[in-house]
Amino acid sequence: MGLLAAFPILILASIFQVVIASRLHLLQGSVDLILLIVVSWALQERSQYSLLWALIGGIVISIFSAVSPLVIIGGYLMITIIARMLQKRIWQMPILVLLFLCLLGTIINHLLTILYLQITGTNIGLLESLRLVTIPSALLNLLLAFPVYTVIKDLSNFIYPAEVQA
Secondary structure (H helix, E strand, O other): OHHHHHHHHHHHHHHHHHHOHHHOOEOOEOOOHHHHHHHHHHOOOOOOOHHHHHHHHHHHHHHOOOOOHHHHHHHHHHHHHHHHHHHHHOOOOHHHHHHHHHHHHHHHHHHHHHHHHHHOOOOOOHHHHHHHHHHHHHHHHHHHHHHHHHHHHHHHHHHOOOOOOO
8 A cells, every 4th residue: 555655645745845845945946845744754763665665756756857867766765775774773763764854864865966967078167066955955945844844644545554552
């Protein structure tokens, strides 16, 4: 059931991200709603298929992006693996881990994108990109991390209800 929920949620979220959220800028940065959803899903205790959520999210958002799908999917998969490892070790403080992972995920995705653009011949300055795009995007992601986490937590509790002990 969790895997079936991934398709409509991530498709609708990517459309929302491309049509609406991408228009809300802080300097040149914008929110990465798919990253927030993938990280939030990976931090849920009973959730399953978090790597597939990252893969589906990467595929869906790469349809709208000029960056190679391997870069986008690779970034989402990396942060999901880190999220699952941290979720198992630091399960007492999911909100602190969420904020850390949103910041780390933004940095990983942006550094991979900058590296890809430089390899493909686009002249892009690292410090300028970090200052004008990565840091503002990280701030926007941090602002929206908790509301997205709350919605995904409710979804996870609906899909995987807690077992009642008799």
